[in-house]
Amino acid sequence: MxxxxxxxxxxxxxxxxxxxxxxxxxxxxxxxxxKKSKKRKLALTHDALVDKADESNVKLMLRMK
Structure with a gap:
């Protein structure tokens, strides 16, 4: 395989x-x-975590089981 x-x-x-x-x-x-405020742009700069509901789909795309 x-x-x-x-x-x-x-x-x-x-x-x-x-x-x-x-x-x-x-x-x-x-x-x-x-057109976006400085506060909004700064908030978008930081990383976030993938939501629990989407985690299984992302792991499948990355071929992690």
Whole structure:
């Protein structure tokens, strides 16, 4: 049986923490930043964790069981 490949898009978007949780970046931080407040842009800078409901799908994309 050949090895399963990870999804390249998921590989670039998610990182695993030491405790096994999955980190992600916030959306809406790439362009059209002039109309967004400084507070909002600063909040979008920080990493977040993938929600519990989506964790199994992300792990499947990363081929983690």
């Amino acid at each position: 050949p090895k399963q490949k990870t999804k390249s898009s998921a590989k670039k978007r998610f990182k695993l923490t030491g405790s096994g949780k999955i980190k992600r970046k916030h959306a809406f931080k790439s362009h059209i930043l002039t």
